[in-house]
Amino acid sequence: MKNIATLTQEAIAILKALIETPSFSSEEDQTALLIENWFVQNNIPFERENNNIWAYNKYFDKSKPTLLLNSHHDTVKPNQGYTKNPFEAIVEDGKLYGLGSNDAGGCLVSLIATFTHFYAAENLPYNIVMVASAEEESSGKNGLNSVLKHLPELDCAIIGEPTLMQLAVAEKGLLVLDVVVKGTASHAAHNNPDNPIYKAMPVIEWFKTFEFAKISEVLGPVKMTVTQISAGKQHNVVPAECHLVIDIRVNDCYSNQEILDTVKTNIAAELTPRSMHLNASSIPVAHGLVQAGIALGRTTYGSPTLSDQSVISCQSLKLGPGESLRSHSANEFIFINEIEEGVDLYIKILTDFFFKTS
Numbered sequence: 001m002k003n004i005a006t007l008t009q010e011a012i013a014i015l016k017a018l019i020e021t022p023s024f025s026s027e028e029d030q031t032a033l034l035i036e037n038w039f040v041q042n043n044i045p046f047e048r049e050n051n052n053i054w055a056y057n058k059y060f061d062k063s064k065p066t067l068l069l070n071s072h073h074d075t076v077k078p079n080q081g082y083t084k085n086p087f088e089a090i091v092e093d094g095k096l097y098g099l100g101s102n103d104a105g106g107c108l109v110s111l112i113a114t115f116t117h118f119y120a121a122e123n124l125p126y127n128i129v130m131v132a133s134a135e136e137e138s139s140g141k142n143g144l145n146s147v148l149k150h151l152p153e154l155d156c157a158i159i160g161e162p163t164l165m166q167l168a169v170a171e172k173g174l175l176v177l178d179v180v181v182k183g184t185a186s187h188a189a190h191n192n193p194d195n196p197i198y199k200a201m202p203v204i205e206w207f208k209t210f211e212f213a214k215i216s217e218v219l220g221p222v223k224m225t226v227t228q229i230s231a232g233k234q235h236n237v238v239p240a241e242c243h244l245v246i247d248i249r250v251n252d253c254y255s256n257q258e259i260l261d262t263v264k265t266n267i268a269a270e271l272t273p274r275s276m277h278l279n280a281s282s283i284p285v286a287h288g289l290v291q292a293g294i295a296l297g298r299t300t301y302g303s304p305t306l307s308d309q310s311v312i313s314c315q316s317l318k319l320g321p322g323e324s325l326r327s328h329s330a331n332e333f334i335f336i337n338e339i340e341e342g343v344d345l346y347i348k349i350l351t352d353f354f355f356k357t358s
Contacts, residue, residue, distance in 0.1 A: 002042075007117055008343045011109035012096070012336065014038055016089035018073060018105050019098030025074040025138035026051075035073060035112070035132045042116050049150070050142040051134035057127055058120045066127040066152050067350075069115055070144060070308055071108035071160030071320065072136035075100035081330030095333040103327035106334040107160030107320030108132060110342035117347055125354055126155070136308050139278065145311040154314040156289060158346075161307045162322030165338075165345050167293045168303040170218040171318055173250035173280035173310055175259055178243070179203065180270040185240040196242040197231050203267050204229075207246055210266065214253035218302035219280065222259065223249040244269075249304065252282040281309035283317050290317060292352035296345060319346075 002010075014034060023031040028051040035053045039046040046055040051074075078086035078099050086099035098105075115130035129151055135143035148154075161168075181203055183196030204226050212222040228245035232238075250259055256276050264271060283290060285300060294300070305324055309316045321342030322334045 001120060002116070004117065004343060004347060007113040008340050011113040011343060012339055014112075015096065015101065015105045015109045015339070016098075018109070019089040019096075019101055020087055022087060023074050023100065024077055025135045026140055026142065028074045028134045031073045032132075032134070038112060042119070044116065044119055047150070049147060052131065052142070052144070052147045054129060054131040054147060054151070055115070056129050057115075057118060057124065059122055059124070060127045062152065064125065064127050065155035066129055068129050068131065068151070068154045068157035068312070068314070069111045069160070070131045070133060070157060071104045071111050072133045072143070072308065073100075073105070073108055074134050074137050075103070076137050076328050079328070079330055084331050086332070091336065094336055096336055097331055097333045099332055102162050102322040102332050102334045104136075104161050104320065104322070106322045106339050106342060107162060110321055110339055110346055111158070111160045113343045114346040114350065118350065127152070133308060139275070143311070144308045145277065148312065154312060156283070156287070156314055157309075157312055157316040158289065159307050159309045159316055159318045160320040161305070161318050162320050162324050162327060162334075163303070163318055164323050165298065165319065165321055165342060167290055167298050167300045168318035169285060169290055169300045170216065170252050170282040170302040171280060171307060171309045172219050172302070172304050173256055174278040174306050175248040175250055175256045175276070176274040177246040177248065177260075177263065178272040178274065179246060179267070181242040181244070181268075182270065183238070183240060183242070186238045188236045188238055192238050195238050196240065199268075200229070200231070200242040200244060203244065203269055206267055212254065212259075212262070214251070216251035216253050216302065218282070218300075219251040220302070222251050222254060250280050252280040255279055278306060278310040281312070281316050283315040287315060287317075288353045288356055289349065292349040292356070293317075293319070293345075295352060296348055298345075
């Protein structure tokens with residue numbers, strides 16, 4: 001078995017290759033080949049569907065619970081602020097620059113190295129499945145959500161996203177609503193008590209002022225924000241409809257369906273959710289994974305950003321090297337020592353978790 005230092009250096013090498021291989025959401029076929037090659041070189045059988053790659057530990061046992069390790073290999077497109085080549089892996093002053101280095105390449109390769117470390121271990125109390133997933137950035141239909149039907153029931157998960165290796169024990173869900181307030185079209189010169197723009201005003205006020213009763217200890221309250229409004233095309237015509245878009249960040253006290261049901265009972269308008277599956281996620285602080293991290297000096301917090309946690313139903317912890325604020329930024333980077341720390345801490349957390357579970 002390779003030692004941890006060797007695995008870590010190989011992880012950094014594959015991250016450089018991933019950076020130099022474009023992998024926008026739904027276009028990750030070439031980075032999938034790089035990940036396949038890692039498993040081939042380490043004699044680990046794997047499966048692939050679309051651009052998702054997954055593998056199980058050598059001594060997988062159906063009678064045992066299963067731990068998921070997951071991160072994604074797709075990226076957003078580089079923004080216009082880049083001064084460095086986003087597809088060149090540049091190392092300067094201990095930083096590895098490149099698109100996807102921080103979100104979430106460093107997490108992905110650190111988790112793959114960690115999985116490889118435990119792959120041939122015997123008598124683990126948990127099975128381990130490693131999924132390198134696609135289409136996370138676009139919440140696409142061919143991402144982690146499409147792989148779940150092939151996997152055994154998951155007991156818990158670590159989702160690799162940049163958290164500075166702190167413990168994100170909860171993550172807000174997302175519900176986006178298209179709202180249509182209907183009225184009666186007419187000439188602006190005539191009296192019209194059914195103007196949909198005026199009728200939209202109390203709807204907007206409701207979204208602004210309504211407060212859901214349950215407040216999460218970690219994530220705080222549900223937050224609703226009107227982010228778009230559109231109506232009318234001519235100055236002298238009252239339109240028949242006023243369209244609103246509502247961004248709702250859901251805490252772990254509610255399901256998206258519960259939020260939708262509450263909205264429906266309180267406003268007079270047509271509602272269409274863009275999706276219902278991006279639910280909030282959480283894991284108890286008392287859970288063994290969290291306690292193992294706390295024992296290593298890690299702190300807990302609630303994350304406002306969305307990840308593939310939203311598509312799984314088991315208890316999950318978001319944890320990884322890198323910093324969320326660097327994600328999608330110009331000249332994205334991750335510190336080399338963050339990857340080294342990431343592999344080390346992942347292995348220590350899982351060792352502690354397995355040891356105390358067995």
